[in-house]
Amino acid sequence: MASEFPVLMGEAPDQYLGDFGRITNQKIEVSANVVLQQGEVLIWQKETGKTRLVRGDMPATLLHRHKHKYAAGDMGPDSFYFRGADENLNLKANNLMTFIQMAEGVDDETWLFHLHRTDYSKWFGDFVNDDDLALRTSQIEDKEKDAGRSRQAIIQLIRERYTAPA
Secondary structure, three states, X not given: OOOOOOEXXXXXXXXXXXXXXXXXXXXXXXXXXXOOOOOEEEEEEOOOOEEEEEEOOOOHHHXXXXXXXXXXXOOHHHOEEEXXXXXXXXXXXXXXXXXXXXXXXXXXXXXXXXXXXXXXXXXXXXXXXXXXXXXXXXXXXXXXXXXXXXXXXXXXHHXXXXXXXX
16 A cells, blocks of 8 residues: 655745645644755655655766766856956856866966855855855855965865766
């Protein structure tokens, strides 16, 4: 006999489960104000009346394809632009490998301009879609104010995640 259970994603899953419980006359135990992160779903099991949080991973083939795009493909309008404080530059890093090459060659003033604005972690999170890389970069942006050390630390993070053997 198959189990019946709703699977919820998105915003306010606790409210949707509450509505579902009222409509179906089911007792559903769920914490209020549940916030799901990307890749998480909330599952209610009818037999127990309880919910459980499940984290799904991106399929390996899809992850590999996306990882390659960010590492060596052309990210098009989502590319990073080294511009500097006076916008004297317009250097397009259309992927992470190009980003590394440009980061190694860009002047310290331009590097620090983007570091202090947290542009690197924002790009990694918003456009490279790598929340862990964004978080770890953010920690470097917050703590390391030296251009050379911050540059090497961020480049090392990228290399570990995108160029290390699988």
